[in-house]
Structure formats: structure tokens, C-alpha cells
Amino acid sequence: MMFQPQNSALEQSLSSGNSIGYNLTRTETAFDCLNLLAxxxxxxxxxxxxxxxxxxAADMIKLFRRHGYSGAVVVLSELQHVAEVTRALQQGAMDYLLIPFGHTHLSQLVQRLVQTQQHQQSIVAESCQSKQMFQLAQRVAQTEASVLINGESGTGKEVLSRFIHDSSPRAAGPFIAINCAAIPxxxxxxxxxxxxxxxxxxxxSAQAGKLEIANGGTLLLDEIGELPLALQTKLLRVLQEREVERLGSHKKIKLDIRVLAATNQDLEKAIANGRFRADLYYRLNVFPLHCASLKDRQEDIIPLAKNLLRRHMPQGQANTQFTKAAQQALCSYDWPGNVRELENVIQRALVMSRGCLIREEDLMLPTLDKMANERTPAVPASPSLSVAMPTRTPPPSRTKPDLQKSRKLAEFDTIIATLRRFDGHRSKTAEELGVSTRALRxxxxxMREQGLDIEKILTGQNADLVPTNFNFS
Known part of the structure; x- marks a missing residue:
């Protein structure tokens, strides 16, 4: 452990370090610091x-990184240097300590560092947004505060939840995740x-619930926005009283759990619409965290792709690499499905690749297919000939009008149009239509039971609804 003394208060704060087992080495100048780092x-x-x-400190971090130092950096600061600390954190500093501080503060910081290093193998955080998010997650993990994680589907909300659990004093206890949208x-x-x-x-037979099973550990309530209102009331009571009763029993079971919740919805909007309880929201939203979409953290794309490539590499296969063109294609794609879509693309690329290189065409990204179609027009146009094609009006229908069928067709058409607008994203479509994700499913x-191929319709292979095949009886 190495530091640069700044003033007498700093010297006093660090004077007890060696007595509690830390090997502290002092250096006075940037030049001496670089020599010791080497x-x-x-x-x-x-x-x-x-x-x-x-x-x-931000400029010093840049200098040390250029000279090959890749370890953890902590900034020591007094209150008047808040702006400097912020800039240092943006450059990748792990944390900061306010002067003066005691040896217990330094001990806690080192403990967080050790835990972070233990869990970094499964975590990819190269962008500033990701680094700051995991820094905050590391800090809140040491407390018992409830955490509400918000972000689009596929951004890694459950990965962040596991990181918080593994970095907390409850790491030896169970981690129980329940998807509120996937259960009837x-x-x-x-x-x-x-x-x-x-x-x-x-x-x-008797059965313990997830709340009871999570005793001594952490419970993740994923897609908390899909929890029915009646259950929200009961859950709030359980969280307030820290005890639960099984259905059919009056025996109270004490709970010792840490609650994390995750959602891809705007819960404040859901509160305004009467779909979510405000008191439960404030109970869960003690410490909010946001998982940024993949397109907003470009620096994470290639490291994530390489990490997923290693994870899905067939056993015994030689080390496979991305070509530069493939990496550029990965970085230029918008990733509407976020990390989950990236994982699917990597698995597909492993199947399609030949040899030990993954090429641009092996990724089979939708944008590449779209660009190819745009480059190959279906009907070549003649610059010297302009032909007006008459539109054919279908003959009037002589069948008896069916009001129920017409309403259903209009509903189906609205669902298809909204799905297209959100690129097939179910949760966003449900929110736009004002229904739950479960109702949309x-x-x-x-629609599928009526013979509609939703995927083909969304990709334009079958653009029309065929009412003659529908059965609304």
C-alpha cells in the first residue's frame, strides 16, 4: 500500500496503519512514486x-495509468476539494476518504477492496458509468439499506444484485431471486x-416461502412493478414488521433478510396511474441504482463480448478472437436487447465462425442485413421513365359484418403496430398500451393461436393480418 503525504492531518490519519498490519510506503514526489510503481x-x-x-489527482491517475499501473486508487481529500474528488472518480478512482480519518475507516476501505477483487472476475466495468455504479454498489453493500435497481431489460440488474449480496456481510447466506412477472x-x-x-x-404438504428461505441472506424481487396491488400491501407489512405468516397459519416467523428490488418500469409513473403503492416504493427505494443501457456505455461492449466469448467457448476449443471489423460492428450496433442480446449474438457467432476468428458476418447483426437490403433495391428504377401504377381497390365484401371480429382485429393491429414501434420490446409495449406485461403475453x-406468426409480421415477412382464418367464437 502506497500513499503521498499531504499535510499533518493526513500524517496523523495514517500513522496507525503499520500497527494494524498494513505495509505503508510513503513517497513525496510524482517521480519517486512512478519509480516505486515500476x-x-x-x-x-x-x-x-x-x-x-x-x-x-485526476491528472496523476492518467499519468500512472499510462505508465502501466492498473491497481486500485483511493483519493484522500478535505471538504473543500469536492470537485477534484469527482474528477478523480471519473478517471477511475475506486473511492475516497475525507481527512481526518481513523484506522477503522482505512480498514473498512481495504476490506471493500479485497471483496471487490474477489468478485471482479464476473464483473465487467470499463466505462465511467459502470465503474461509478459498482463503486456505489460496493459502498451500499456494507449496509442493510434496501436497494431499488432500475434499468432496461437485459442490462444486468440481477448481476448487480448478486454483486451487492456477494460484497455484503450476508455473502455466506442464501441469495434468492424471484421474478414477479413470471409467476401466475x-x-x-x-x-x-x-x-x-x-x-x-x-x-x-407445508412449504416455506421465498421470504423465509432467504432468512440470513438476500431476497431479490425482480420485475417488482408486476406485483399485484393486493400483494404489494401484504409485502409492505412483512417488510415493516420483519415477520411473515404462511398461508393457512397464524404462526409468525421472524425474518432477517436484505431486500433488493429491480424493475424496468417507471415506478413513479406507475404510482401516478394507481398501479403501484407509494409507501412500498419509498420502502424499497432507500438507495437507488441505475443500470445504463449498453449503447450508453460503449467502452463495456468489447470487454463484455470477450468475457462472454470465454464463458461460452466449447471445452477444448482453441482461443477464439474477434477481427477488427467484427469489433467495429459490435461497437456500432445499438443493442436494443442490451447485454442479453449481446450474449445471444456471441453464442450465434461461435456456431457460425470458421477457425479461430469471429468475423463481421459471423455476428449476423440485424443492421448488417438491413444495410444489405438497402444496397440491393427490389426493382431498379429508370431515370428516364416515370410510370404511374394504378391502385387496385378490393371488391366490396358481401359477407355479413362481424362487430366482435372487427374489434379483435383492431386490437391485434394496435398491438402489432406498438410492438413494431418498440422493436418487439414487450415491457415497453405493455407500458405504452396501459396493460401489464402478463396481459400482453x-x-x-x-394471436398465435389464431394462426398469426408474430415474428414474421414484425420482421415484415408477413405484413398482413388474415381475418378469414380467425376464430372468435
Missing amino acids: QNQWDLLLLPACLSDGTE ETMIESILFGHTKGAFTGAI YKIQT
Whole structure:
């Protein structure tokens, strides 16, 4: 561990370091610091926010990175240097300490550093947004505060939740995740709270709920915005009283759990529309975190792709690499499906690749196909000939009008148009239509049962609805 002394208060703050097992090496100048960085491998570099000559920690971090130091950096600062600390954090500093501080603060910081290094193998954070997000997650993990994680589908909300659990004092306890949108409404209460034998038809034995199973650990409530209002009330009571009753029982079971929640919805808008309880929102939203979309953190795309490539590489296969053209294609794509879509593309590319290189065409990105279609017009136009093609009006229908069928067709057409507008994104479509994701899934399934190929319609292979095949009886 290495640091640069700034003043007497800093010297006093660090004077107890060696007595508690830290090997602290002091250096006075940037030149001496660079020499020591080149000679040894250091676990942590402590930098003052602002040197006596006016040099900021952010500039020092750039200098040290250029000379090959890739370890953790912590900024030591007094209150008047808030702006300098912010700029240092943007350059990749892990954390900061306010002067004066005690040896316990330094000890806690080192503990967070060790835990972060243990979990970094599964975490990719190269962009400023990702680094800052995981820095905040590391800090809140040491507390018992409830965390609400917001972000688009596929941005890694569950990965962040596991990181918080693994970095917390509850890491040895269970991590239980429940997707509130994937469980039928009739079953979610039993799955959350548990039930006794005979509590309802089919309850042939007692069953502990997810809240009870998570005792001593962390419970993730994914897609919390899909939880029915009646269940929201019961969940709020459980979180307030820290005890739960199984269905069919009056025995209270004490709970010792950390609650994390995740959503891709705007819960404040859901509160305004009466679809989410404000008191539950404020209970869960003690510490908000946001997972940025992949297109907003370009620096993460290639590291994530390489990490996913290693994860899905067939056992015994030689090391496969991306060509420069493939990397450029990955970086130029918008990724509406975020990291989940990137993982699908990498798996597909591994199947399509020949040899140990993944080429641009192996990725089969939708934008590439679209560009190819644009380059090849269906009907070549003649610059000297202009022909007006008459439109053919279909003959008037002689069948008896069916009001129910017309309404259903109009509903289907609205769903298709909205899905197209959001590139097939189910949650955004449901929000726009004012229905739950579960209700939208049911309507899409109904359309499939009527013979509609949703995927072909969305990609333009089958643009028309065929009402003659529908059965609305």
C-alpha cells in the first residue's frame, strides 16, 4: 500500500496503519512514486485530491495509468476539494476518504477492496458509468439499506444484485431471486409467503416461502412493478414488521433478510396511474441504482463480448478472437436487447465462425442485413421513365359484418403496430398500451393461436393480418 503525504492531518490519519498490519510506503514526489510503481506490485495507491503545486489527482491517475499501473486508487481529500474528488472518480478512482480519518475507516476501505477483487472476475466495468455504479454498489453493500435497481431489460440488474449480496456481510447466506412477472398471479402469494398443508386445494404438504428461505441472506424481487396491488400491501407489512405468516397459519416467523428490488418500469409513473403503492416504493427505494443501457456505455461492449466469448467457448476449443471489423460492428450496433442480446449474438457467432476468428458476418447483426437490403433495391428504377401504377381497390365484401371480429382485429393491429414501434420490446409495449406485461403475453399467445406468426409480421415477412382464418367464437 502506497500513499503521498499531504499535510499533518493526513500524517496523523495514517500513522496507525503499520500497527494494524498494513505495509505503508510513503513517497513525496510524482517521480519517486512512478519509480516505486515500476519496482513493485502495489495493492492500493492513496493520492491527495490536490497537490501543493495545483496538480489534481485526476491528472496523476492518467499519468500512472499510462505508465502501466492498473491497481486500485483511493483519493484522500478535505471538504473543500469536492470537485477534484469527482474528477478523480471519473478517471477511475475506486473511492475516497475525507481527512481526518481513523484506522477503522482505512480498514473498512481495504476490506471493500479485497471483496471487490474477489468478485471482479464476473464483473465487467470499463466505462465511467459502470465503474461509478459498482463503486456505489460496493459502498451500499456494507449496509442493510434496501436497494431499488432500475434499468432496461437485459442490462444486468440481477448481476448487480448478486454483486451487492456477494460484497455484503450476508455473502455466506442464501441469495434468492424471484421474478414477479413470471409467476401466475394465483401462485405468487404462496411462493412468496409459503403455505401450510391443506391451506388451499392442492397444498398436500407445508412449504416455506421465498421470504423465509432467504432468512440470513438476500431476497431479490425482480420485475417488482408486476406485483399485484393486493400483494404489494401484504409485502409492505412483512417488510415493516420483519415477520411473515404462511398461508393457512397464524404462526409468525421472524425474518432477517436484505431486500433488493429491480424493475424496468417507471415506478413513479406507475404510482401516478394507481398501479403501484407509494409507501412500498419509498420502502424499497432507500438507495437507488441505475443500470445504463449498453449503447450508453460503449467502452463495456468489447470487454463484455470477450468475457462472454470465454464463458461460452466449447471445452477444448482453441482461443477464439474477434477481427477488427467484427469489433467495429459490435461497437456500432445499438443493442436494443442490451447485454442479453449481446450474449445471444456471441453464442450465434461461435456456431457460425470458421477457425479461430469471429468475423463481421459471423455476428449476423440485424443492421448488417438491413444495410444489405438497402444496397440491393427490389426493382431498379429508370431515370428516364416515370410510370404511374394504378391502385387496385378490393371488391366490396358481401359477407355479413362481424362487430366482435372487427374489434379483435383492431386490437391485434394496435398491438402489432406498438410492438413494431418498440422493436418487439414487450415491457415497453405493455407500458405504452396501459396493460401489464402478463396481459400482453396472454394477448400475443391468443394471436398465435389464431394462426398469426408474430415474428414474421414484425420482421415484415408477413405484413398482413388474415381475418378469414380467425376464430372468435
